[in-house]
Every structure is written in structure tokens, then in C-alpha cells.
Amino acid sequence: MIKKVLIAEDHESANISVQKTLEEMGIIDSDYVYYCDDALVRIQKAKDVGEPYDLLITDLYFDADHRQQKIEDGTALIHAGRATQPELRILVFSAEGKPAVIEPLYTLANIDGYVRKGRNDAKELKAAIGQIAGSDRYFPRFYLQARHQNVHDFTTYDITIISLMAEGLRQKEIPAYLEKNRIKPAGLSSVEKRLNHIREALHFSNNEQLVAFCKEMGIV
Secondary structure: OOOEEEEEOOOHHHHHHHHHHHHHOOOOEEEEEOOHHHHHHHHHHHHHOOOOOOEEEEOOOOOOOOOOOOOOOHHHHHHHHHHHOOOOEEEEEEOOOOHHHHHHHHHOOOOOEEEEOOOOHHHHHHHHHHHHHOOOOEOOHHHHHHHHHOOOOOOHHHHHHHHHHHOOOOHHHHHHHHHHOOOOOOOHHHHHHHHHHHHHHHOOOOHHHHHHHHHHHOOO
16 A cells, blocks of 8 residues: 655656645655655655655656756666665656666666656556555556567667667678677678568568667667
């Protein structure tokens, strides 16, 4: 059950919106901060007095201002919060929509849920909090759809050659870069075979579509 919540959000309007959503769910014990450093202090103090937070709701990106911060973004706050209070449940509420950015939050930072800011986000926040309260992780639909579509597991080699194309290099120019940087296999036929394999896995007919997809997904 979730009774006590901490909101880390540097935009006042979004902060107020999340508070209102919590109130509508009957969660009245909530605190809010505009800085990640302040969030960690709150988490530590609440734990020390035996009244820990049940849930942290945090954005990923915080605008820099005159106040210097040790913890500059939500991802760092997530790791710091987990280190301070391992059982703390964490919900990310952000405008970020790239699966490549979101994936490590689940696999490495072990977040409990993610909600993207946008249309109907208050409704989705309620659904996510309800699911997390029941000890389940919440995965947004857009993220699950993107994972289903991306059936290819990109290797470092894949990302390198696609990044080079995204920077403007033609396919026949890539082997020279690979050879110069001692990246193997560097032959043109190997590059062509790898790109063909990726395009077939993702059902693309040309490299332009592949590069555009990788940019959209945050892979390159």
C-alpha cells in the first residue's frame, strides 16, 4: 500500500498536477521538491525518523540554474535513492519517450514504473500507482509496443556502423573507418551482410529507414 509519496519535479505546474492526482487517489501524505539533492535529503531524513516514503515520483531531466547540484538528473537520483532506501518504490514521470533511454531504467535502475507526460497522463499515473501499490511493475503501452517491434538485439558493432551512416558516411566508406580504428570485421562485404541482416529483422527495405528508426528509438 502506498501512503507517503515524494515528488521530485522542477516544473511547478507538473508538480501541482501530480499532487492533485495523488489527492484524487486518497493519498494526502505527499511532499515535493524541485531539486534532486533535496529529494535525497528528504528520503534520508524520513528513513532516519522511522517514517520512510513508500514511493518516489521523479522526472528524468532537471533544468540547471544558479544552484549547483551534486545530483543533476533523475537517473542519478534513482540510484542514490535506492542506495539510501533499497525498498523504496520508484515511478518515473517524464516527457522522454525513447525506448533506448527507458530500457536501462528497468533493467539497471530497477524502477517500478514509467509514465510519459502527455495526453491522459493523469489517468495513466493513477493506473501506474495502483499497479505499483499491488507490488507489480508498470510498463507503459508505447514502450511495450516499441520493444515488440524492435526484435533485433543491437550489438556495439551494429551501433557503430549505423552511427557512421547517421553522420553522413556512405556504406562503401565505412570499411576505411573500421580498419583505421581496428574494428573487426572491417570488410565491405561484412558491413553489407550485417546491414542486410538488421534490415530483414526489422522489416526495412533500405538503410535510410533503418537510420531513421534508430534515431527515433534513441539507439544512435
